[in-house]
Amino acid sequence: MSVFRNRRFTWMTALAMLAVLPLPGRADAADLLSVVSDALDHDPALAASRDASRAAAQAIPKARAALLPHASGGWGRAYNGIVTEDFPTQHYWQSGWTVGLTQPVFNWSSWTAYRQADYIVARARLQTASAIQAAILSVSQAYFDTLAADDEVARATDYLRAVDVHLALIRRAKAAGEATLVDIQDGEASHAQAQLQLLDAQSQVRLARAALERLAGKTGDALAPLPPGTVPTLQPADGDAWVTQAQTRGYPVQIGEVELQVAKFDTEKARAARYPNVDLQVTHTPAGAGGGYARPTTTTTGMLSVTIPILSGGEISAKVDEARAMEDKARDELDAAVRDAGAGARDAWLRVTAGQRRVAALEQVAQRTQAALDATRIGFGAGSRTSLDVLRATDSLYASRRDLIRARYDSVLALLKLLSQTAMLDVDEVARINAQLFVSGTAQPASAVTRSDSTRQDVPDLNMPAVAQTGPIREKAVVPDIPRTIPTRALNAMDMAPAVSTSTSNYVPIVR
Structure with missing residues (x-):
């Protein structure tokens, strides 16, 4: 146990050190972890969810009081x-x-309500954990959208500058009688297009920063840029493992499992009236x-x-039928949640894997279009290429750079969405990704992080016996503290103990 504690201390110390390390490019820039932390403290919807969870926690003493x-x-x-x-x-x-x-x-109705109270508390805790995860995903989306908008402004500025340089060259050539009016018109058309792209980029960066400021509650902070070449990868690479994780531990599935148990107890309480x-x-x-x-x-x-009870005029039978119908509804909603979780995880996994290949391909395209532009400029100076050829090559280069900017951020966001589908996206995971993307720059696969529930934020204290992990993915889903057997799919498979683990981590966002 002392080894586990030391490892936990090492991880907590490492996180604290990473938080104060200087980021490349901007010493005072706000990184992903700091922005997420500010957003979690600022989000009123998340605060309301925490308040609702505290209110739901009173279900147990209220039900106990009836006994x-x-x-x-x-x-x-x-x-x-x-x-x-x-x-x-x-x-x-x-x-x-x-x-x-x-x-x-x-009083069987009161006893059933007491048994049901644990699930009501668990449902509120799961809903709060889901709200935390949704808030992290939203602010991460806004953060990377802002970075992408900043990069797009820089790209559009470079594009306009390149067109301006070529247009000035064409105008000098026209004055010397070496270029035509058509060449000037082509250059001016490209200049107008470049100006429009810059205006659009400047407008988009204002919108993106306003959205980020609304979520984080701060204005004017510089953001840490994403270093070039950082593309996260997945371990395991098998998509079925992630789909299975999502279908058993995704928060909608867990909440659906608990909702079904609550509905079953409602049916039992309705029968207890007899x-x-x-x-x-x-x-x-x-x-x-x-x-x-x-x-x-x-x-x-x-x-x-x-x-x-002797005669109720059919009221008890009606309530039992109503409770059964609501139980069937909860069961159908659970099936829908399992299907949606699997489909969402599959989609996110495909986007992550495709994003890796797309970024690699676009890097190749950017290099080759740069080489093509250099060659076209040489040919233009030698008279074998026209001004229009140079403009087209310039447009091709900066179009590929625009696609590369968006692909890099889409790849990271797809990873975060995949983690959210599997209930693995929390502040600790953000710290890991933040360290690997912004601090290390060339991170290698890391070993498992030894943690306990004391290192997590807004996660309930759990005391159920541990269930051996059978899946290939490190499991981190929030689970309720329920001292009775739960005859449902997801909760039976959950690791409900807060004990630390010494196994190696199967998910590591590797930075290439």
Whole structure:
């Protein structure tokens, strides 16, 4: 256990050191981890989800209270006037107090509600964890959109400068009688196109930064640029492993599993309305509070009451049918969540793998179009190429650079979406990706990170027995603290213990 603790300490120390390391290019630039942390602190929707989770946590003490004794007491003062034929009229005041105790002995509906309360709390925790993950994904999208917009502005500026240089050259050639008016018009058309691209890029960067500022709650911070050549890869590369992970541990699937259990308990509570209820009632009224007695009288009453439902006019049957229908609805929604999770994970996996190949291909295209432009310029100087050939080669080069910019960021975002599909996207994972993309620059496959739930944010304390991991992907999904067997797909397969692991990590975002 001491080894585990030391490893956890090493990881926490490493994260703290990474947070203060200077980033390449901008010493004071905000990286992905800092922006995500600011957004999680700033997001009001996430704060509302946390508040809802705290409110849902009261379901357990509320349900437990229905099984515990209930005591009540009271005090009163009453005036009595007793008129009896042939007897003197009596007038007197009476005061005192009374105390009563009720202990439920058998109430199946209350007992079922108590068993259901664990799942209600688990559902709220899962919803909060899902909201955290959604917030991380949203701010990451805005962060990389802003970086892409900044890169697009730089690209459009370079494109306009290149066209300006060539247009100036053509104008000098026209003045010397070596170029035609058509060459000038072609150059001016390309110049107008380059200006339009720059205007669009400047507008897009303002929109992207406004979206990021809305999520992170800060304005004017410089962002750490994504170093060239950083393309994340997946381990394992098999898409079926990621699909299986998403179908068993994705937050929509987990929430659907818990929703189904809640619906089953609702059906059981509806049936419990047909069962008898047994209560033990004790009432004690000390001397001076005996109602209806002229003299102070102490009364103590103990009673075991049994209430048996006989006729409800069909209400109980209607409620049972309604609960069964809602249970079927929850089951169908769970099936839909499993299908959607598998499809979403497959789509994200395909985008990640295709993104790697696309980035590599676009890098080759950019290099070759640069070489083609250089050759065309030499040919233009030698008279074997026209001005239009140079403009076309310039446009081809900067178009390939534009595609490469978008492909690099799309590849990283596809990775984050895949992690969110498998319930693995949390602050720790963002720290790992942040370190590998922005700090190391040439990261190699890393070993597993030894962690406990104390290193995670907004994750409930879990105490269920651990289940051996059978899948090829490191599992990180949030699971409820439920001390009873859950006869459903995903929750039966969950690793519900907060214990650390010494196995090697099967997912590592490698930076090429």
